Amino acid sequence: MKIKPALVFGVAAAMLSAAVGANPVRDSLLEGYAAAAGVPAFSEEAGRALFFSENTTGKPDTPSCTTCHTADPAAQGRTRVGKLIEPMAVSTNPERYTDLEKVEKWFRRNCNSVLGRECTDEEKGNFLTFMINQ
């Protein structure tokens, strides 16, 4: 049997990307947001700024992402009713952002709660990029 170099390369690339925490759903989310936003790359810094931003345009009880998720994305958060929230950072919670519908549902809800509007595709991409690198 002849082994095709392209196949070897593909398998090696897949193993490498698994090693650095990449995930097909996360990749396709980022690609989708990039295409919709029309931007070539996302900004981890802008994602960080969004996560820590304090807002007055949303609902009064939730001025910031950190209200429930705490200022440490790698730590557990707590809902306003006391239930634990698993960490946002991919490094401590590899399951994060691997269910497209769930990601969209929580962006819709939480951007509305915190900002008083839905997030743009660029904001979503920046936010994900920040969390993937945490």
Added chain:
Amino acid sequence: MKKTLKFLAAMAVLAGASLPAFGASPWIVENSATKEECSACHVAYAPGFLPERSWQAIMGNLTDHFGEDASLNDDLRLQITNYLTAMGPKEINGLAADLVPLRISELPWFTREHGSRVLNRVAADPNIGTISNCTACHQRAEEGRF
């Protein structure tokens, strides 16, 4: 005959999807959509705690759910609304028929049972957080045991 049977079978499946089983308990959340969606943020409060009209009001305003957006897609929202309103009582003892309470913690029996001593304990313990966190003290609340 065959057609009728098929029709009846289809109706049974439809009814099963949105209506509680005969003899189901209003003190345990047995509907999977309700359990999963509600308990993402808090104890999935059992339908027996609020009258049907309250569940209708709560489920009709999910974009402002006690200060947060808890919106759902139409399919899930309807499944959960159907379950909660079907299982919620028409009336609750001691509650005026023209009141539509949105918080279980404001019901007359609740405030009677949870007096100032309990409220002080809740306020003093950051692990409890709020009076809405049933399981902090009632560890088997989700099994209908308090």
